[in-house]
Amino acid sequence: MDWSHSLRLIAPEETLSIAGLILLLLAAWGGDKASRLISILAVAALVGATALVAPALCGGAMGADTSAFFGQFRADAFSSYAKILIYLSAAVTLVVAPAFFERTAAMRAEFPVLIVFAALGSGMMVSASDLLTLYVGLEMNSLAAYVLAAFVRTDGRSAEAGLKYFVLGALASGILLFGMSLTYGFTGTTSFDGINAALAGGLSNGAVFGIVFMLAGLAFKISAVPFHMWTPDVYEGAPTPVTTFFATSGKVAAVGLTMRVLLDAFGDQAAAWRQIIVFIALASIIVGALGAIGQKNIKRLMAYSSINNVGFILVGLATANVQGASAMLFYMALYVAMSLGGFVAILMLKDEAGRPVEDIQSLGGLSRTRPGLALALAIVMFSLAGIPPLFGFWGKFLVFQAAVEADLMALAFIGFAASVIGAFYYLKVVKIIYFDEPVNAVTGESDVWHKAILVVTCLIMSPLGYLLTRWLSGLTDTAATALFFTS
Amino acid sequence: MSGFPILSLMLAVPLAAALACLFLEAKAARTLALVATLVDFALGVVLWLNFDVGGAQWQFTERLEIFSGFSWALGIDGIALLLIMLSVFLMPICIGASRSIEKRVGEYMAAFLLVETLMLGVFMAQDIFLFYMFFEAGLIPMYLIIGIWGGADRIYASYKFFLYTLLGSVLMLVAMLWMVHTAGTTDVPTLMAYDFAPSVQTWLWLAFFASFAVKMPMWPVHTWLPAAHVQAPTAGSVILAGVLLKMGGYGFIRFSLPMFPEASAYFGPLVWGLSMAAVVITSLIALVQNDMKKLIAYSSVAHMAIVTLGLFAFNVQGLEGSMLVMLSHGLVSGALFLCVGVIYDRLHTREIDRYGGLAINMPRYALFFLLFTMASIGLPGTSGFVGEFLSLGGIYQVSTWAALIGTTGIILGAAYMLFLYRRVVFGEQKNADAAAMPDLDTRELLMVVPLGLAVMWMGVYPESFIAPMRADIAALDARLARAKPHGDSAPTTGKAKPAHAESAAHGGSH
Numbered sequence: 003m004d005w006s007h008s009l010r011l012i013a014p015e016e017t018l019s020i021a022g023l024i025l026l027l028l029a030a031w032g033g034d035k036a037s038r039l040i041s042i043l044a045v046a047a048l049v050g051a052t053a054l055v056a057p058a059l060c061g062g063a064m065g066a067d068t069s070a071f072f073g074q075f076r077a078d079a080f081s082s083y084a085k086i087l088i089y090l091s092a093a094v095t096l097v098v099a100p101a102f103f104e105r106t107a108a109m110r111a112e113f114p115v116l117i118v119f120a121a122l123g124s125g126m127m128v129s130a131s132d133l134l135t136l137y138v139g140l141e142m143n144s145l146a147a148y149v150l151a152a153f154v155r156t157d158g159r160s161a162e163a164g165l166k167y168f169v170l171g172a173l174a175s176g177i178l179l180f181g182m183s184l185t186y187g188f189t190g191t192t193s194f195d196g197i198n199a200a201l202a203g204g205l206s207n208g209a210v211f212g213i214v215f216m217l218a219g220l221a222f223k224i225s226a227v228p229f230h231m232w233t234p235d236v237y238e239g240a241p242t243p244v245t246t247f248f249a250t251s252g253k254v255a256a257v258g259l260t261m262r263v264l265l266d267a268f269g270d271q272a273a274a275w276r277q278i279i280v281f282i283a284l285a286s287i288i289v290g291a292l293g294a295i296g297q298k299n300i301k302r303l304m305a306y307s308s309i310n311n312v313g314f315i316l317v318g319l320a321t322a323n324v325q326g327a328s329a330m331l332f333y334m335a336l337y338v339a340m341s342l343g344g345f346v347a348i349l350m351l352k353d354e355a356g357r358p359v360e361d362i363q364s365l366g367g368l369s370r371t372r373p374g375l376a377l378a379l380a381i382v383m384f385s386l387a388g389i390p391p392l393f394g395f396w397g398k399f400l401v402f403q404a405a406v407e408a409d410l411m412a413l414a415f416i417g418f419a420a421s422v423i424g425a426f427y428y429l430k431v432v433k434i435i436y437f438d439e440p441v442n443a444v445t446g447e448s449d450v451w452h453k454a455i456l457v458v459t460c461l462i463m464s465p466l467g468y469l470l471t472r473w474l475s476g477l478t479d480t481a482a483t484a485l486f487f488t489s
Numbered sequence: 490m491s492g493f494p495i496l497s498l499m500l501a502v503p504l505a506a507a508l509a510c511l512f513l514e515a516k517a518a519r520t521l522a523l524v525a526t527l528v529d530f531a532l533g534v535v536l537w538l539n540f541d542v543g544g545a546q547w548q549f550t551e552r553l554e555i556f557s558g559f560s561w562a563l564g565i566d567g568i569a570l571l572l573i574m575l576s577v578f579l580m581p582i583c584i585g586a587s588r589s590i591e592k593r594v595g596e597y598m599a600a601f602l603l604v605e606t607l608m609l610g611v612f613m614a615q616d617i618f619l620f621y622m623f624f625e626a627g628l629i630p631m632y633l634i635i636g637i638w639g640g641a642d643r644i645y646a647s648y649k650f651f652l653y654t655l656l657g658s659v660l661m662l663v664a665m666l667w668m669v670h671t672a673g674t675t676d677v678p679t680l681m682a683y684d685f686a687p688s689v690q691t692w693l694w695l696a697f698f699a700s701f702a703v704k705m706p707m708w709p710v711h712t713w714l715p716a717a718h719v720q721a722p723t724a725g726s727v728i729l730a731g732v733l734l735k736m737g738g739y740g741f742i743r744f745s746l747p748m749f750p751e752a753s754a755y756f757g758p759l760v761w762g763l764s765m766a767a768v769v770i771t772s773l774i775a776l777v778q779n780d781m782k783k784l785i786a787y788s789s790v791a792h793m794a795i796v797t798l799g800l801f802a803f804n805v806q807g808l809e810g811s812m813l814v815m816l817s818h819g820l821v822s823g824a825l826f827l828c829v830g831v832i833y834d835r836l837h838t839r840e841i842d843r844y845g846g847l848a849i850n851m852p853r854y855a856l857f858f859l860l861f862t863m864a865s866i867g868l869p870g871t872s873g874f875v876g877e878f879l880s881l882g883g884i885y886q887v888s889t890w891a892a893l894i895g896t897t898g899i900i901l902g903a904a905y906m907l908f909l910y911r912r913v914v915f916g917e918q919k920n921a922d923a924a925a926m927p928d929l930d931t932r933e934l935l936m937v938v939p940l941g942l943a944v945m946w947m948g949v950y951p952e953s954f955i956a957p958m959r960a961d962i963a964a965l966d967a968r969l970a971r972a973k974p975h976g977d978s979a980p981t982t983g984k985a986k987p988a989h990a991e992s993a994a995h996g997g998s999h
Contacts, residue, residue: 085738370593372509384629389655390622399618399662400558406666416657416665429632429648436642437636468556475557 007462008070011077014051014085015129018122021047022115029111037111041096044114048093055089055125058082059477062451064484069131073193074174076131079484083127083331084258087338092121094342099243101449102349108154108241114154117247120146122317124255130192130221130262133182133192140178140223143255144171147248151240163239170222178219185212185267194267205274213268213275218365220263223256226316227285230309234293242358246300249308250338257315257334261327264319265485272322273460280413281321286313287417291424299360300348303427304341307386311337314388317417317458318401321408328482329404332399332474336463342395343459344382350456352373352446359443367440375436375444378460383461388421393467408483435487494537494551496563496613499532499577500696507602515594519584524596526580526605540570542729542956546964547678550615559618559675567958568742568812569612572735573950575819576612578943579731580605583724584937586827590638590722592744597638598609600630600952601724608732616675617665624736626701631725631733638721653713657703658915664696668748680748682966686753694752697745705737707760707797708767711790718786718841723830726782730789731823738796738815742808746800747968748796753801754972760801765894767794772901776908781829781839784909785822786866788935789857791898792818798895799880803973807883813876815930817864817947821873823826824861824940831933832913834925841909846918851928855914856939860911864944866903872947887976958962 009016025040025047032039058068059082076405096114103109123146126139148171152164186192188208189200201209222229237245264275289295297303317335318330351359359365369376385394398421405414462470506525510518542546564575583601590597607630610623636647669675672683685693703710714734718726742973746753768791775787792814799811810891826858831854832847848855864871867878877899885892892947918924929937 224943369596389625389629392628395622395625396558399666402663403558403666403670404664407670411663411667414663415660418663421659422652422656426648426652429651431648432632433644434637436633437647471557472555 005435011070014054015122015125017051018047019053019120019376021037022118025115031116031253032111034110037109040111041100041114044118045093045096048089052086052089055082055085059481062297062480064487073195074132074135075129077129080481081129082253083481085125087254088121088124088251091338091342092247095243095247097451098346098349099453101452102241102243105211116146116150117211121251124251127255128258131194131231136259139220147252150244151236153244159239160241163236166232166238174219174222177215177392181215181219184208184215188212197267198269201271205271210274216263217278220260221282224260224312225309226312227289227309231311234302234305234457238299240300242345242349249341249345254338256336261485264360265327276320276322279316282322283313283316284416287420291420294427298362300362301360304344315402315407317413320410320413321404322359324482324486325407326404327485328478329400331478332400332480335395335474336394339459339462340382343456343463346452347375347379347382350448350452351444353443354445356446362434364432364441364443366438368435368444369476371442372438374458378456379435381460381463383428384429387425393463491520495532495536496549496551499529500609502529504603505636507599510595510599510602510992511651513595518595522584522602522702523581525602526584530577533574537570540957553900557618562615562619563613564615565613566961568961570957571816571954572612572739573609575816576608579823583727584728585932585936586724586830600634600800603630604728615676615677617669617680618675621662621665633929634725635717635721638722643720646716649713650717654703660696661700664693668693670730680914690749690752692743694749694756701737701740705789705793708770709765712789715783715786719780719782723826726826727823730826731819734789734793735815735819741800747965749900750969750972754974757801757974759889760797761888764797765792765891766969767791767831768898769897772898772905775905779841781841786907789822791902795877795880795895795898798891800885802883803963803969804883804886805966806879808965809880810876810883812958813951814880817872817876820940820943821861821864825865827936828858829863836923843920844923845916845920848941849918850926852922853929855864857941858914858919860941862906862970864907867899872944873949874964875951887974889977910920
């Protein structure tokens with residue numbers, strides 16, 4: 003194991019760290035006036051890092067060659083796939099943010115820097131192959147995220163979101179650490195491979211407790227029921243671009259990390275954690291769907307929708323096989339596209355003065371005042387509901403296909419039936435947009451970048467998206483195989 | 490087959506027109522929609538003319554492996570051909586019937602053309618997942634049509650329609666996933682010949698039944714239908730009754746029966762029971778309706794029950810009969826909704842009591858309404874007779890009781906339809922505004938005359954419609970032969986049955 007090999011493997015992380023530090027200096031001397039330049043450079047750094055990780059995915063990198071720093075870090079096809087999603091959604095966040103902060107002059111030079119560091123932490127999470135890397139990545143991401151949630155200092159709701167996220171996030175980190183220490187105590191190692199080997203002889207009670215506590219901490223990060231309570235408050239309170247970031251990049255990182263821990267470190271102990279995953283998957287689907295019904299704020303609605311969608315993603319995890327993991331990765335790519343589309347559409351809901359319109363009722367009759375935006379929102383809603391022929395259906399289809407082929411018939415039946423409950427609140431939004439009389443609350447002009455991103459995501463969500471299935475399935479299969487590759 | 494992808498073209502024409510309509514003014518959108526549906530109808534005629542009766546089972550097949558997990562596979566047999574013809578025939582009439590729509594015309598036409606694309610896709614799909622996508626996707630435009638252009642209670646009706654049918658379909662999807670996993674293919678013709686173990690067939694059949702019974706709709710899951718029908722605009726009702734209801738029947742004939750013969754036989758009595766209940770109960774409900782559209786909606790449920798009786802008779806007569814009932818009901822109930830729409834456009838009420846004595850001021854209307862009323866009752870010489878007679882003849886061979894109770898549907902049908910006709914068209918002109926209504930104009934005549942001709946054609950010479958599907962029905966019958974239930978009509982001597990079969994053949998192959 004030579005250092006140069008390790009340093010080559012972490013080139014994307016180096017790029018982002020150095021870019022982040024330089025941009026921080028720029029921010030310190032340039033001040034808020036330089037925020038535009040810093041944003042552009044940050045986007046460039048993120049796109050550059052994407053280009054650096056892409057070869058690992060296309061080349062199907064897996065095995066010992068991808069392991070850096072004595073098994074601390076793994077730069078295989080799986081992490082590459084997740085990092086591409088993370089970096090690209092971070093870049094999109096930076097592209098859409100200025101128009102949002104413009105009105106209140108809240109755009110500060112630190113914003114792009116924080117996003118870069120959060121994305122860096124997220125990338126480390128999905129590359130972790132040791133409990134220590136896992137924790138360092140997680141905290142790197144979380145600390146930036148806490149600040150981002152509270153970014154609009156003048157807004158009480160934003161401060162509240164930041165504080166809630168911080169207190170509950172710290173609690174979850176504590177629980178996770180407790181689980182990690184139990185795991186370490188009962189296996190004598192922090193490396194995922196080592197844990198896997200140590201547990202080969204069977205699971206002791208202490209190790210089971212370790213798994214349970216780690217799962218509790220991870221469930222918090224992916225906002226799965228019963229650790230989802232923070233999500234609606236944080237999603238609602240945080241500035242919308244930050245919410246976009248949490249719902250896309252943060253979600254991919256947390257789910258990717260969960261997959262690493264469960265399928266890699268505890269991969270041979272699937273029987274021990276499967277029923278936990280089945281429970282939190284179904285609970286997330288049902289609670290997310292029921293909770294969304296009464297919501298009046300569209301961002302809160304999207305928060306419950308994300309809880310609901312995490313439930314569907316976890317259905318793939320319950321299979322604990324390559325096919326399920328591949329389906330999860332596919333679903334995540336779709337979910338990122340749907341969330342980006344959805345939140346960008348929400349960013350475009352502004353009144354005459356540019357204030358955001360978040361009340362669902364004030365979207366009434368949007369189809370007559372803003373037909374294009376209304377159509378985009380309808381596409382997002384039907385796609386999130388998983389109604390064919392929109393592309394969102396295919397994500398659900400794949401995870402349930404994996405579940406059926408792993409003989410988890412009951413899970414598939416209940417999960418699918420519960421998706422009908424979810425369809426109700428998506429329909430409600432469409433009903434308000436299309437059936438109600440116009441209330442004319444959304445009159446503000448939209449940013450051209452917002453429009454462009456909305457058009458792209460809507461095209462992906464449209465039936466045209468199915469043309470991507472062959473290519474994307476190939477990538478997810480490679481990534482999932484890399485995750486299960488045992489050297 | 491021929492290399493020209495005519496099926497894809499038939500899907501592409503309305504789809505392209507739908508997208509274009511979104512950007513057009515009201516008048517241009519109307520014209521474009523009419524042109525697109527007429528072009529599709531012309532393509533349908535070409536399709537029928539080129540269909541090789543007695544040739545290969547699957548014709549005009551196309552297959553493109555452009556997706557992972559499923560493929561763009563299209564192809565039709567005689568059964569699908571007839572239902573496709575029904576759809577493309579009704580669509581221009583629906584567009585014509587939408588004159589009274591004044592708000593958001595472009596979107597309306599786009600939604601209708603989208604519905605046409607998806608309906609045709611359902612009948613053409615040869616990949617089970619492609620079928621599912623078309624089957625499900627129809628929900629979105631129908632939801633919008635009912636919700637935006639519907640009547641007073643449209644929101645409730647649109648939710649009910651959407652969620653009911655969605656719940657049915659997702660259960661079917663789980664079953665499909667299992668089947669594909671087991672059989673290792675998504676190809677419908679292969680799956681139709683695959684023998685699933687009888688013990689799992691039970692579960693698969695129930696999952697498919699959950700979906701098709703709701704779409705059909707069968708009693709007691711029919712309650713979305715009156716709500717949706719009454720609230721939908723006229724053209725929406727026509728297309729809902731005319732074609733969308735046929736998806737349930739098509740599903741049974743394409744999936745449930747050939748894929749799960751044993752389970753179909755096992756659950757036959759359940760279907761008969763539900764159908765018998767439906768015939769009697771919904772006919773009685775129809776009898777007491779004051780709302781014309783609701784009355785016709787309930788009559789649809791009763792007619793669909795005769796379809797299911799025929800389908801689960803497990804013999805050629807019953808299967809052919811139920812196909813003919815479906816086609817006939819598509820024409821007749823569409824025409825009846827159109828007739829209601831004609832007077833609704835004039836008086837803006839569907840209440841039966843507000844009309845009366847229309848024969849005096851609207852004689853041509855009265856004539857056509859009478860023709861369709863008679864066809865709905867099943868008068869010999871109209872399309873309704875042939876199908877109902879064959880279906881009931883078919884079910885008689887396996888269950889005399891089901892045939893007996895099913896036949897009461899015809900008597901009750903005569904009662905509620907004649908009662909409706911008497912109240913609306915005969916009697917004295919008690920309402921001045923109804924008495925002042927003008928007769929059918931050219932546009933309306935252009936819509937009802939083709940329907941009237943088709944109804945008479947099917948009634949007088951049904952062979953044209955039976956010929957394309959004869960081989961497919963025979964193949965299905967052969968597939969079902971191993972699970973055929975024993976009949977209780979027990980024809981001991983050779984006397985009673987030949988007379989029966991002869992009269993059926995009389996109606997069938999003249």
